[in-house]
Amino acid sequence: MNQKIRSCFSRWCPDRAAALLAAGLLLGLAGCGPAGKGTDTIRVGVALYTQDDTFISTIQQDMERLVRQRENEQQLKINLSTADGRSNQTTQLEQVDRFLSQGCDVLCVNIVDRTAAAVIVDKAQEAGVPLIFFNRQPVAEDIRRADNIYYVGAQAEEAGRLQGQLVLQAWQTQREQLDRNGDGVLQYVMLEGEPGHQDALLRTEYSVKALTSAGVEVEKLASDTANWNRAQGTAKTAQWIGQFGEQIEVVFSNNDDMALGAIDAFQEAQLELPLVVGVDATAPALEAIRQGELYGTVLNDAEGIAEAMVDLALALTRGENPAQTLEMDEGHYIWLPCQQITLQDLEENQNG
Numbered sequence: 001m002n003q004k005i006r007s008c009f010s011r012w013c014p015d016r017a018a019a020l021l022a023a024g025l026l027l028g029l030a031g032c033g034p035a036g037k038g039t040d041t042i043r044v045g046v047a048l049y050t051q052d053d054t055f056i057s058t059i060q061q062d063m064e065r066l067v068r069q070r071e072n073e074q075q076l077k078i079n080l081s082t083a084d085g086r087s088n089q090t091t092q093l094e095q096v097d098r099f100l101s102q103g104c105d106v107l108c109v110n111i112v113d114r115t116a117a118a119v120i121v122d123k124a125q126e127a128g129v130p131l132i133f134f135n136r137q138p139v140a141e142d143i144r145r146a147d148n149i150y151y152v153g154a155q156a157e158e159a160g161r162l163q164g165q166l167v168l169q170a171w172q173t174q175r176e177q178l179d180r181n182g183d184g185v186l187q188y189v190m191l192e193g194e195p196g197h198q199d200a201l202l203r204t205e206y207s208v209k210a211l212t213s214a215g216v217e218v219e220k221l222a223s224d225t226a227n228w229n230r231a232q233g234t235a236k237t238a239q240w241i242g243q244f245g246e247q248i249e250v251v252f253s254n255n256d257d258m259a260l261g262a263i264d265a266f267q268e269a270q271l272e273l274p275l276v277v278g279v280d281a282t283a284p285a286l287e288a289i290r291q292g293e294l295y296g297t298v299l300n301d302a303e304g305i306a307e308a309m310v311d312l313a314l315a316l317t318r319g320e321n322p323a324q325t326l327e328m329d330e331g332h333y334i335w336l337p338c339q340q341i342t343l344q345d346l347e348e349n350q351n352g
Helices: 003-010 014-028 054-074 089-101 114-127 156-173 198-212 230-247 256-268 283-290 302-317 343-351
Strands: 042-048 078-084 106-109 131-134 149-153 186-192 218-225 250-253 275-277 296-299 333-335 339-342
Touching: 042 054, 042 089, 042 302, 054 078, 054 256, 054 283, 054 302, 078 089, 089 106, 089 114, 106 114, 106 302, 114 131, 131 302, 149 302, 156 186, 156 198, 156 250, 156 275, 156 296, 156 339, 186 198, 186 230, 186 256, 198 218, 198 250, 218 230, 230 256, 250 256, 256 275, 256 283, 275 296, 283 296, 283 339, 283 343, 339 343
Parallel strands: 042 078, 042 106, 106 131, 131 149, 149 333, 186 218, 186 250, 250 275
Antiparallel strands: 296 339
16 A cells, blocks of 8 residues: 555544644634734635535645644745535635635635536636635536636546445455345445535446446445435435345445445444445544444545645745646646555555
8 A cells, every 4th residue: 555545544543633623623713814914924715515524624624734734844824714614505605705805815615516616716716816626526617717726636436436346346255245135136225425416426327337347237226315414324224224124235325424324324223234335534434444334435535635725725825837846637637546445455554
């Protein structure tokens, strides 16, 4: 396993997480305006779709840590201000207006509704502020409307394909155990992120395609959205358990929170867990893998996303061409690679 992935695993520590959360609360109180008279300050506004999402919260905490690190390394003052959109696009647009009116130098947006990206682009362009979208990808037409608009994240089809390959590997190596009814068909349910969300659509499509392309016969018992939420994942899975019971052989989930919710539902029903897979590699998901509850997940590199945004923001405020120091695609996109994670990977990382 390469060093980049090892560093992602090693960052999970309860004491450290508590410290990061404390830092986040302090930074959240700061505005996007000047830090003090006579101080040259880089002001970065971060608009989140919701802080209740474990993965998004992790990105926020990693950004806060990296800002402190860059301040010390480069003798800078960086004012990082975060706003929680609470899954409401109107609320987020108001927060964007506030950031811009307070004089932010760079705006980072984890957009609630990708169809509203054009509105945010217009606001940022009118204010002359570079715009970085992250994790929730707007359509290409919105990203390409100006040279100073960027997207940072992972490619959803890659995450879906790797997730499907996790299940394919299990089918090939543990088929007797996985094929509960012995019919040679893999029966599954699918927990999708949210209606119309590009990552949800692509992760769903490519996870199943990885199986069918390899000649595995599959049967979808049910699929529905659970809005990336653990409690909703539990509720939806509980309904399916009532309908299908132990016919469910695999639970695909577009993210880890919903996957953990599915595990909760099976445990509450006192049924043997099927094979459950997620995406993100959050700290709770990695612990569930260690406990033998979650079969595997796909690393969505929160730390890499945070680092790319911080370094991109610094380059933009210096008037530099970010493509000279950051690996970019088509002048607008910074893609973070995904990677499969199973218990074997965690054990190898620990031993290595």
